[in-house]
Amino acid sequence: MEWRDEAIVLAVRRLGEGAAVASLLTRTHGRHPGLVRGGQSKAYRGVLLPGNRVDARWRARLADQLGGLRCELVGAHAAAAMDDPGRLAALAAACALCEAALPERQPHEAVFEALLALLDALAAESWPSVYVHWELALLRALGYGLDLSACAATGVPAPPPAAAEGVGRANDELAYVSPRTGRAVSLSAGAPYRDRLLALPRFLVAGGEGDAAEIRAGLALTGHFLDRHVLGPHAIPMPPARSRLVDRFRG
Numbered sequence: 001m002e003w004r005d006e007a008i009v010l011a012v013r014r015l016g017e018g019a020a021v022a023s024l025l026t027r028t029h030g031r032h033p034g035l036v037r038g039g040q041s042k043a044y045r046g047v048l049l050p051g052n053r054v055d056a057r058w059r060a061r062l063a064d065q066l067g068g069l070r071c072e073l074v075g076a077h078a079a080a081a082m083d084d085p086g087r088l089a090a091l092a093a094a095c096a097l098c099e100a101a102l103p104e105r106q107p108h109e110a111v112f113e114a115l116l117a118l119l120d121a122l123a124a125e126s127w128p129s130v131y132v133h134w135e136l137a138l139l140r141a142l143g144y145g146l147d148l149s150a151c152a153a154t155g156v157p158a159p160p161p162a163a164a165e166g167v168g169r170a171n172d173e174l175a176y177v178s179p180r181t182g183r184a185v186s187l188s189a190g191a192p193y194r195d196r197l198l199a200l201p202r203f204l205v206a207g208g209e210g211d212a213a214e215i216r217a218g219l220a221l222t223g224h225f226l227d228r229h230v231l232g233p234h235a236i237p238m239p240p241a242r243s244r245l246v247d248r249f250r251g
Contacts, residue, residue, distance in 0.1 A: 001063050005029050007056040007071070008115055009078075010099040012048045014040060022048055022069055023099055024056055027112045031102040034058050034069030047071055049078035050095040051119060077119045087122045089245040090131045094118055096239035097138065101230045110141045128249070129209045132218035136204070139222065144182070144229040146221075148174060148205055152183035153190070174205050179224055198224060216249040 007024035010031065015021050020039025025031050034056075039048055047054065053075035060067030081087040094115060102108055114137040121130040139145055150157045156172050176190035176197035177183065184205075190197050198221050201214035210218060223246070227238060 001061065001065075001067070002057070002059045003029060004055070004057045006074075006112075007032075007054050008095070008112065008119070009048055009050050009052045009054060009071075010095045011050060012039070020044070020048060021066070022071065024054070024069070024071075025098050025102070025108075025112055025115060026056060027109055028107055029058075030106040030108050031098065031104050032058065033104070034067050036069045036071065044071070046076065046079065047073045049076075051077040051081065051091040053077060053116070053119070075119070077122070081122055086248055087127060089241070089248055090122060090127060091119065092241040093239065093245040094131070094134060096241040097135070097226070100236050100239050101138065101142065101226070108141060111138060114138065114141065126209045128212075128215045129203055129218075131245075132201075132204065132210070132215060132222060135219070135222035135226065139225055139230070142230055144225055146177060146182040146184075146225065148177070148184045148200065150174075150184065151186040151189055152178060152181065153185055156186065174200055176200055177221060179228075182225060212249050216246070219246050219249065 005026040005028055007026040009022060010025050011023040013021050018038055018040050020036045021033055022036050023031060023033045036048065038044060052073060054071040055074055057070045058067050077091065081091050098115060102111065114134055118130060118134040121127055136146060151174060172186045172188065174184040175187040176185040176194060177200050178185060179198050184200055185197060199217040201210050201217045203210035203214055204218060231238060
């Protein structure tokens with residue numbers, strides 16, 4: 001058995017004195033592990049870093065074996081984020097979530113494309129908002145997408161929010177999400193139950209960038225559904241790297 005594929009490094013652990021086991025997210029073969037001989041060597045030092053894009057070659061006698069990997073660096077995303085703790089935290093969180101949430105050896109090309117887009121977007125100032133959208137995309141790709149198109153209680157589509165900063169929200173603007181169904185609820189319909197609903201940050205509906213409080217609310221929203229539908233049913237804890245990213249936006 002042998003294949004060659006585009007891949008993003010998700011995680012690496014040492015094995016013995018010189019080898020390493022790398023977990024990759026590949027375009028067509030899903031999340032896939034492999035043994036990298038010499039993976040701890042100087043030649044691989046800047047290659048096997050979470051977030052790096054590589055050209056991967058895997059070979060094994062049988063399809064379900066660990067197999068051997070050879071990786072050549074294509075994009076050094078880890079090095080590009082190294083000097084910025086926030087960007088590095090987002091990169092680490094995204095890779096850790098993919099490692100925890102994706103079943104092994106099952107194709108998830110949409111997740112690969114979304115992660116690749118996020119890694120490219122980390123160079124922009126809007127990266128925190130893009131990261132929250134990425135977690136929404138991950139939920140959607142796994143079959144647990146949120147419905148933010150209309151109010152679950154009234155069925156009324158959301159109007160565009162007021163453009164000016166500081167302007168209060170209209171009564172029919174989407175402002176909450178049901179923690180059970182993942183459907184949006186308008187400000188007026190959700191007011192009596194707001195203590196039991198999740199906040200819906202405006203930028204997730206209207207676009208643009210969110211401030212620190214809105215990013216925090218967005219991470220709380222996606223984190224709830226990642227835990228409820230993706231991680232919790234398999235008794236998988238939220239990755240520490242993701243928790244560290246959340247801590248960066250705490251007031």
